Amino acid sequence: DVKVTQSSRYLVKRTGEKVFLECVQDMDHENMFWYRQDPGLGLRLIYFSYDVKMKEKGDIPEGYSVSREKKERFSLILESASTNQTSMYLCASGVLVGFNEQFFGPGTRLTVL
Amino acid sequence: AQTVTQSQPEMSVQEAETVTLSCTYDTSESDYYLFWYKQPPSRQMILVIRQEAYKQQNATENRFSVNFQKAAKSFSLKISDSQLGDAAMYFCAYRSALMIKAAGNKLTFGGGTRVLVKP
Numbered sequence: 001d002v003k004v005t006q007s008s009r010y011l012v013k014r015t016g017e018k019v020f021l022e023c024v025q026d027m028d029h030e031n032m033f034w035y036r037q038d039p040g041l042g043l044r045l046i047y048f049s050y051d052v053k054m055k056e057k058g059d060i061p062e063g064y065s066v067s068r069e070k071k072e073r074f075s076l077i078l079e080s081a082s083t084n085q086t087s088m089y090l091c092a093s094g095v096l097v098g099f100n101e102q103f104f105g106p107g108t109r110l111t112v113l
Numbered sequence: 114a115q116t117v118t119q120s121q122p123e124m125s126v127q128e129a130e131t132v133t134l135s136c137t138y139d140t141s142e143s144d145y146y147l148f149w150y151k152q153p154p155s156r157q158m159i160l161v162i163r164q165e166a167y168k169q170q171n172a173t174e175n176r177f178s179v180n181f182q183k184a185a186k187s188f189s190l191k192i193s194d195s196q197l198g199d200a201a202m203y204f205c206a207y208r209s210a211l212m213i214k215a216a217g218n219k220l221t222f223g224g225g226t227r228v229l230v231k232p
Contacts, residue, residue: 004157031218033219035222040122040224040225041224042117042119042204042222042223042224042225043204043220043222044222045219045220045221048219058219090158094218095218096218100218101148101160101163102218102220104150104157104158104159105157106156106157107157
């Protein structure tokens with residue numbers, strides 16, 4: 001079974017703090033993604049990576065950065081957390097080739113006070 | 114840019130009955146993929162069913178089936194014989210069929226529909 005894990009299920013941080021969310025997948029997938037999930041808005045893509053050290057902006061990259069130093073690991077970084085970044089963050093992984101699905105992690109619910 | 118719209122924020126169904134979730138999308142591409150994902154409460158998102166746009170035949174997975182109307186850009190999900198375990202958020206998603214590495218295989222999601230199943 002494909003497994004995508006995220007470092008925390010729940011996280012509470014203060015405004016201005018630097019926040020790291022980590023995602024690990026065990027299926028040797030080329031692509032990894034960070035989404036943000038908000039009620040009524042569905043999932044919105046923040047960043048994705050199609051290879052080690054490669055990254056592309058998604059639809060809402062402002063206020064976020066990412067790092068992919070190893071194929072299995074994709075980190076989302078909030079340089080200076082703000083209250084409007086309170087949300088559920090979902091990581092996913094998948095392969096480029098073919099008619100394939102993305103596999104999702106359990107999510108991290110981040111609250112910024 | 115593609116957009117995906119789910120017009121029903123919440124749907125309620127009696128156990129053993131059928132419910133249909135609607136999804137419309139906007140794209141200028143002719144080849145693409147469509148997905149329905151399920152997110153149970155406090156559990157991971159999983160794929161329910163998928164459809165390739167160039168296939169006219171509607172996809173079916175056990176009690177789940179889709180009605181894909183390409184010209185109308187509509188992709189509804191029917192859940193038959195609803196069970197308590199079907200209660201979840203359901204998301205419709207679109208992906209381009211273009212295999213461009215830098216584009217990844219990113220998905221565009223709708224806003225979701227919460228399905229409640231009454232015993």
